[in-house]
Each structure stands twice: as C-alpha cells, then as structure tokens.
Amino acid sequence: MDTYDLSKISTRAPENLSKAATKDETDLLIDRLEELQNMLYAEGKWSLLIVLQGMDASGKDGAVKAVFSAVNPQGVSVKSFKKPTEEELSHDFLWRIHRHTPARGKIQIFNRSHYEDVLVTRVLGLTDDATAQKRFKIINAFENLLQERGTQVLKFYLHISEAEQQERFEERLNNPRKHWKYNPNDLKSAENWPEYRQYYKEVFENCGPDIPWRIIPSDQKWYKEYLIAKTIVETLEGLHMKYPGLPTE
Amino acid sequence: MDTYDLSKISTRAPENLSKAATKDETDLLIDRLEELQNMLYAEGKWSLLIVLQGMDASGKDGAVKAVFSAVNPQGVSVKSFKKPTEEELSHDFLWRIHRHTPARGKIQIFNRSHYEDVLVTRVLGLTDDATAQKRFKIINAFENLLQERGTQVLKFYLHISEAEQQERFEERLNNPRKHWKYNPNDLKSAENWPEYRQYYKEVFENCGPDIPWRIIPSDQKWYKEYLIAKTIVETLEGLHMKYPGLPTE
Numbered sequence: 440m441d442t443y444d445l446s447k448i449s450t451r452a453p454e455n456l457s458k459a460a461t462k463d464e465t466d467l468l469i470d471r472l473e474e475l476q477n478m479l480y481a482e483g484k485w486s487l488l489i490v491l492q493g494m495d496a497s498g499k500d501g502a503v504k505a506v507f508s509a510v511n512p513q514g515v516s517v518k519s520f521k522k523p524t525e526e527e528l529s530h531d532f533l534w535r536i537h538r539h540t541p542a543r544g545k546i547q548i549f550n551r552s553h554y555e556d557v558l559v560t561r562v563l564g565l566t567d568d569a570t571a572q573k574r575f576k577i578i579n580a581f582e583n584l585l586q587e588r589g590t591q592v593l594k595f596y597l598h599i600s601e602a603e604q605q606e607r608f609e610e611r612l613n614n615p616r617k618h619w620k621y622n623p624n625d626l627k628s629a630e631n632w633p634e635y636r637q638y639y640k641e642v643f644e645n646c647g648p649d650i651p652w653r654i655i656p657s658d659q660k661w662y663k664e665y666l667i668a669k670t671i672v673e674t675l676e677g678l679h680m681k682y683p684g685l686p687t688e
Numbered sequence: 689m690d691t692y693d694l695s696k697i698s699t700r701a702p703e704n705l706s707k708a709a710t711k712d713e714t715d716l717l718i719d720r721l722e723e724l725q726n727m728l729y730a731e732g733k734w735s736l737l738i739v740l741q742g743m744d745a746s747g748k749d750g751a752v753k754a755v756f757s758a759v760n761p762q763g764v765s766v767k768s769f770k771k772p773t774e775e776e777l778s779h780d781f782l783w784r785i786h787r788h789t790p791a792r793g794k795i796q797i798f799n800r801s802h803y804e805d806v807l808v809t810r811v812l813g814l815t816d817d818a819t820a821q822k823r824f825k826i827i828n829a830f831e832n833l834l835q836e837r838g839t840q841v842l843k844f845y846l847h848i849s850e851a852e853q854q855e856r857f858e859e860r861l862n863n864p865r866k867h868w869k870y871n872p873n874d875l876k877s878a879e880n881w882p883e884y885r886q887y888y889k890e891v892f893e894n895c896g897p898d899i900p901w902r903i904i905p906s907d908q909k910w911y912k913e914y915l916i917a918k919t920i921v922e923t924l925e926g927l928h929m930k931y932p933g934l935p936t937e
Binding site for chain 2: 483526529530531532533534537538540542543544573576577580581583584585587588590
C-alpha cells in the first residue's frame, strides 16, 4: 500500500478550487475556532494537542500564526521542540514532551515534537531501526493515554515539494526580514529528502490509524491554513461541548 | 498461584536471623551505597528510580532516612506523591510522575507513586476495573521506557501486619513527637485492608515480572532496612560501573 508514499501525494490544492472562496471559508472557520476555544476553556472537560511536523520551511510557524490569530492567547500555548538540551538528553525522549501536554480546557501546539526522535535522529544515525520500532509503540501508548484522558490529539504533516522548499530558502536569503530564519545547513538538508520520506512513511504507518496523521498539501499557504482550520473546527465540533450552567450551590 | 497473596506472606524476619549481625551488615551496605552513588554520578550513564509503596505507617519515610543516611544529598531526591492537586488532576495520571523521573547519574525516590492510581483510587471507587487494566499496560510501557533509557526501576512493597499497623498508630497518638503524623482517618483505613490486599495482588501480577516488585517484610525496621539496602546495592553492583578516566583531550 502506497497511501503514505509522500512522493506520490500532491503538495498542491485541487486545480479547480477557488483561492478567494477558500480564504473566505477560512475566515469563517477562524471565527468559529475562537468561539470553540472559549467553550473548551469554559467547560474544562477536554483539551486539544496539535502536533505540527514537516520539512524545514514547510510553514509550521505560519500555520500557527494564521489559524490561531483570533484565539484568546490565554487558552493556547505553543511549544517548539528544538535540538534537545543536555538536561533533556539525560532523560527518556518523552520526558521533555510530557510536561507540555495540555491541561483540561487548554489548546497546546507542538512545533515539532516527540516524532523528531524517530525522524531527524534516524537521519543523523542516532536512532537505529529497532529503537525506532520500540519508540513507535511507546508513542502510541503515550498518545492513547492522552486521548483517554480527554486530550484530542491532532497530527499534521505539512507537505511541501522540494522545489517549493528551495524557493522559500532563497526567499530567506533575499529578504532581510527573513534572514534570521536562514540557516547555512538548510540547503544541504535537501540531500536527505529520500530518507525523510522513508522515515515519515514509517511514522504514518506505525503511529496511526487510531490517532491518524493528516497530510496537508502545503505549497500554497491559503490551502494549508484552510485544511488545518477545518480539521480543528470539525474535531472540536465533534465534542458537542456546552457552556456550563450557573453553579447550583 | 498465590505468590502474591499478602495475607500468606510473612511480615517478619526469619526466626533464626540475628538482629545484631544483620544491623552490622546493613551498616556495611550503607557505606557501600555511598560509594556506589558517587560512581553513578561520576559515570553519568545510569540512574536509579526507587518506588516505595505500602500501607500507612509501613515505614516508607523511615526506610529513606535509614538507607540513604550516608549518601550525598546532591545525588538523591525524594518526591512524595500525595492527593493530586487540581492542576495535576487536569492531566493524565503519569504527567505529575514523569517530570520527576531521574536524570542520568541521579537517584530518585518516590514515596508513593503512579501506583496510587490503581490502588487508593480503586478503594475510593474513582478507578474501575477496566481503567485499572488499561493503566497496568501504560505503567508497564512507561517503566520500560525508563529502563531502556538506563533508569533502573526498583519497586518495594513494605509489608506490615494489621497488628503492627495498629501499634504504630497508637504510638503516633501517645508520642507527642509523632502527633504530626497522626491522622484521624488512620484507624478507619484498617477496614479497607482486604480490598488493598486484592488490589496490590493485581498490581504485583500485572506490573511485573520484567520489573519485579520486591515484597519487604517490614514489621521489624532493622530487617526492612537491611533488605532494601541489600537490593539497592546489588542492583548498582550489577551495573559494573567505572569511574571515568581523565579527559583525553
């Protein structure tokens, strides 16, 4: 089954989709998300964990900015997981992750996540295949623990083409306001695409389908933002939340 | 198999064991533990997690005090898990636990632990059988994660008799220096012994034998201290630790 072969999945919106109409739709979804986050917080029963993964320059930061623009910042936190610190490395790979899982009523966004420990660490040769297999199992157990506790776990892979990535790297080089995002290793990392595709495929196959990965065609930001907003809103609607009544005492 | 039927396991030392000789032995073990903790810290490769469970007044605090008396306090932390706070309750049951697992080179002692969520919560009717079964599985996955990361997990059940517990409660009532430990609910909790025995049995059966429970006859403090010290020392000896050489650069 090649469902998860990224080289065969389009990175673009369907040809006939209207950009203007979709953007209008996204605006409505973002308004609705503001309301739903309020209910989530008021009801205090559920929480939402959003995992964002994707190659460099796939637009993870941008997605957060666009989709959560209207949401009360008190109810949302973003945690970016970078190269582990010495302290983090002195614990198991889920230690630094677990402490940032959302409390009831909260939305937590992971910009990169525990999945880096079965992706970049494999590319770097720090994690072998057998260890990756073990980690898939513990990741599933961990995410199930969260789900059973009322945390909805939404996992997005922001899917861009190699050509689009190159373009964005060049933009970083040429736009002084984006220089801070430029990293001399960026251009080199392109060599690792086939490996990343393989390791992502294994992640999608092993860490689902109970808590499925959503592969988001992300070459066009407007389409990416639309799909992410839509998935989040549908997930929260599915909880049938209610504002609590007046305290009875 | 009745291996784990606590009502059939002695709470006392073997009849012919010399108390004086055992205490001398314990002193040697405690000295050795001081040395081993130094190596653990210096080598920075392994860590040790000690889980202490037992009925009220089974001597968990006393065990920590006696066994770790000689160890450098910088290398050892004790975390007592009490009734969860509101913040802790707004996360999954392992959230408050995971953050206190030991870094490499450290010894962490849990005075009560994640096991309370399949023990006291069952007695109180907060955790049903199906949930307990699920938790056994996630506890095993969690402890395996720690072990694979180099954390030795040692789980002790301090086994006292009901008569001994009663005596210790009365001591708390009659000794002004122990009044602070007295809790009016203590005497009531005796009613729940049969339930606790059943739930502990399920814990021992389901959360082992890879990471086994050690049932420590604890009516006599000197025997309890000896067994705990011995187990810890043997576990650390089994790691074949070495002091690192001089940096080669």
